[in-house]
Amino acid sequence: MVSGKSRRPIKARGSxxxxxRGVWSIGDRVGLTIAWATGIFLCLVAFSVTIYLAxxxxxxxxxxILISRPEAGxxxxxxxxxxxxxxxxxLLTILGTAIAAPIGVGIAIWLxxxxxxxxxxxxxxxxxxxxxxAPSIALAIFGLLIFQNSFMAPFSFTAEGxxxxxxxxxxxxxxxxxxxxxxxxxGTREALNSIxxxxxxASYALGKDQASTIRRVLLPSARSxxxxxxxxxxxxxxxxxxxxxxxxxxSLQLAPEGAIPVLDVLKGTGSTLTSYVYxxxxxxxxxxxxxAYAAAFVLLLIVIAxxxxxxxxxxxxxxTWG
Amino acid sequence: xxIESADExxxxxxSGIPPIKRIVVNGEMPPVRVSQGEANGAPTHIAESFVIDQxxxxxxxxxxxxxxESLGVRFxxxxxxxxxxxxxxxxxxxxxxxxxxxxxxxxxxxxNKLVDLTPTAVRSGRIMxxxxxxxxMDDTLLRKKVGMLFQQPNPFPMSIFDNVAYGLRERxxxxxxxxxxxxxxxxxxxxAGIWAEVSDNLSHPALSLSGGQQQRLCIARSLAVRPEVLxxxxxxxxxxxISTAIIxxxxxxxxxxxxxxxxxxxxxxxxxxxxxVGFMYLxxxxxxxxxxxxxNAPMAERTKDYVRGDFG
Numbered sequence: 001m002v003s004g005k006s007r008r009p010i011k012a013r014g015s016x017x018x019x020x021r022g023v024w025s026i027g028d029r030v031g032l033t034i035a036w037a038t039g040i041f042l043c044l045v046a047f048s049v050t051i052y053l054a055x056x057x058x059x060x061x062x063x064x065i066l067i068s069r070p071e072a073g074x075x076x077x078x079x080x081x082x083x084x085x086x087x088x089x090x091l092l093t094i095l096g097t098a099i100a101a102p103i104g105v106g107i108a109i110w111l112x113x114x115x116x117x118x119x120x121x122x123x124x125x126x127x128x129x130x131x132x133x134a135p136s137i138a139l140a141i142f143g144l145l146i147f148q149n150s151f152m153a154p155f156s157f158t159a160e161g162x163x164x165x166x167x168x169x170x171x172x173x174x175x176x177x178x179x180x181x182x183x184x185x186x187g188t189r190e191a192l193n194s195i196x197x198x199x200x201x202a203s204y205a206l207g208k209d210q211a212s213t214i215r216r217v218l219l220p221s222a223r224s225x226x227x228x229x230x231x232x233x234x235x236x237x238x239x240x241x242x243x244x245x246x247x248x249x250x251s252l253q254l255a256p257e258g259a260i261p262v263l264d265v266l267k268g269t270g271s272t273l274t275s276y277v278y279x280x281x282x283x284x285x286x287x288x289x290x291x292a293y294a295a296a297f298v299l300l301l302i303v304i305a306x307x308x309x310x311x312x313x314x315x316x317x318x319x320t321w322g
Numbered sequence: 323x324x325i326e327s328a329d330e331x332x333x334x335x336x337s338g339i340p341p342i343k344r345i346v347v348n349g350e351m352p353p354v355r356v357s358q359g360e361a362n363g364a365p366t367h368i369a370e371s372f373v374i375d376q377x378x379x380x381x382x383x384x385x386x387x388x389x390x391e392s393l394g395v396r397f398x399x400x401x402x403x404x405x406x407x408x409x410x411x412x413x414x415x416x417x418x419x420x421x422x423x424x425x426x427x428x429x430x431x432x433x434n435k436l437v438d439l440t441p442t443a444v445r446s447g448r449i450m451x452x453x454x455x456x457x458x459m460d461d462t463l464l465r466k467k468v469g470m471l472f473q474q475p476n477p478f479p480m481s482i483f484d485n486v487a488y489g490l491r492e493r494x495x496x497x498x499x500x501x502x503x504x505x506x507x508x509x510x511x512x513x514a515g516i517w518a519e520v521s522d523n524l525s526h527p528a529l530s531l532s533g534g535q536q537q538r539l540c541i542a543r544s545l546a547v548r549p550e551v552l553x554x555x556x557x558x559x560x561x562x563x564i565s566t567a568i569i570x571x572x573x574x575x576x577x578x579x580x581x582x583x584x585x586x587x588x589x590x591x592x593x594x595x596x597x598x599v600g601f602m603y604l605x606x607x608x609x610x611x612x613x614x615x616x617x618n619a620p621m622a623e624r625t626k627d628y629v630r631g632d633f634g
Contacts, residue, residue, distance in 0.1 A: 196474065196476065198472045198473070198474055198476050199476045199478070201436055201439070201470075201472065202470075202472060202476045202478075202540070202543075203478070203488075204436060204439065204461075204465060205434060205436060205465050205469060205470035205544070205553075206465065206466070206469070206488060206489035206543065206544070206547060207461075207462040207463065207464075207465040207466035207489060207547065208462065208488075208489070209462060216478075216488065216491075217478050217479075220478070220479055220480060221478070221479045319479045319529055320529075321474055321475070321476050321529075
C-alpha cells in the first residue's frame, strides 16, 4: 500500500515530463536556450558593472572626497573632492523636476481627460514622443541657441562686456525638464488611464463637475503614478551628461554670478557628477581617475536608490477597484 | 395592519414634503402614528408604520418622482432605447430587467443624464423630475437629486469619512468643516447599514474595506447628499451572496424615503426587492407592471419566455 501510494505521483510526474519533451520542437528548444543565454548574459553585465564600480568606489570613496570641493591640480592628491558636482546634480535635478512635474501632469490630464481638439492632442503626443527619441545633445544645442540671446541674459552666465554665454543652471534646468517631461507625462497618463470610467462617473453622479473630479478623485488616485514618472524623470536628469557639458559649462566649481544669494548660483555655471566623471576619467583629461570612480559609484547609488523608491511607491500606491 | 388608505396619506403631503415611514423588518411592533411636530417650519408626519413580514411589503403610499416620456437614446446608428415611457415613484422599488444589451442600463443612465457623457449619445423625449424637465436643470443639481450606485464598488481613494463627505463639500465656496459634516456622515452611514462596522475607523482608507462594505459605503456616499431618487446599476453583481442579502435589505429599508430604480440580471433579486418591474427587450419597454403581475401573469410572450428563463 505504502509503496503504491508513493509510486503513483512519481509516475505521473515522469509521464508529464515525457509529454513536455515531445511537445517542444527543436526550433523551440534552440530559441529557449538562446533566450536563457541572453538573459543570463544581461544579468552578468549588470552585475559586473555594479560590482566593479562598487569595488572601485569603496576603494577610493571616503568622507573627505564627499565634503571637499574640487580643485585644479596636476597630481591626483591635489584635485580635491566632489562636493560641487554633487550640489550641481542636486540643484539641476530639483530645477528640472520643478519645471517638468507640473507641466507634465498638466499635459497628461489634458490628454487623458479632455484630449480636444483631437488634432492638437495628437500633435502634443507626437511632440512628447519626439522628446523621448531626441538625442540630448541636440536638445542641448537648441537650448544654447535660445539662452545665448541677449534677452535671456537674466538667466545666463554673462561676461563683463555683456556677452551672453547661454550657460547656467537655469538654462540646463530648462532643457533637463524637457528630458524628464515625457516620463512625467507617461507615468501620469498610465495612472489616469488605469482608473476605471465608473470611478469618474461616481463623482459626476454626486453632482461634481470635471474640474473637482480631477482635483479630488483622479489626481489623488494617480499619486503613485505621478511619483513614479517624476522619479524616473529625475533619474534621467541625474544621468544626463551632454546637457551639462553644453549648458552648465561643466566648470570645476560652482561659479555664482551676481549678488543675490541662491539666484546667483542658479545663474552661474557648475558641474554635475556625470560631467565630473567624464572629465576626470581616462576618457576626458584623466587627471583623477580614482575620484571619477568614486563619483561614478555615488551616481550609481543614487540611481539605484531612486529605482528602489519607484518600485516601492508603485507597489504601495496602487488602487484597485472591484 | 393598520395602514391608512393612499388617499388619506396623500392629502397630508400636499405641502410637498413626503411623509416619513417607519419600517420594522420581521418585528412585531404594532402600527403607530406619531406627529413629529414642526421641524423646519413645516409639519412632518410619520405617515405609516408597518411590519415587513413574509414579503408583504408593498407600501400603500406612492408619489411620482420621475416621469420618462417617450425617451429615445441612440449611439451612432444603434438605437439603445426606443420610445420608452415609464414612471418612477417614491415609496417603491422599480426593477428594470431584460437580457444584456436591451437598453436597461442606458435608460437608467438617462435618468441622471450620465448617458450624456458618451459623446456619440443622442437623446430624445423628456424626463421630468418633480414636474420639471431635467434638460432645463443644471446637471450637477440633477445628479445631487438623483444618486447612482454602480456595478463595481468604487469608493474614492480617501478615508471612509471623506468618501461620504465628498458630495457635501462644494468647490470654491466656504468648505464645511468636519464638525459640521459629521452628523450627516454618520446618518448616511447608518442608513446604509454600515455604521456599526466602520464607526471606529472613519479615518481608514475606504479601499481597505471588503467589496460588500465598499458597496454599502457607496450607498452612504449617495445618501449623504439627500437624493430623491437612487439609481442602482446591477449593484450586487460583483458581490457574494451574503453581501447581496445585506444590500437588498438596505434597499427595502430605503424605499420608504427615496424612489429606487434597480437594473438587475438577477430575476430572483428583482422579485425580492421590487414593487414594479419593467421588462426591456431590444430597446423597447415590453412590459411594465407590478412584480406579481410581471412574474406570475406576464402579458407579453417575450416576458413570459424571459421570466421563465428561456433566454437572456
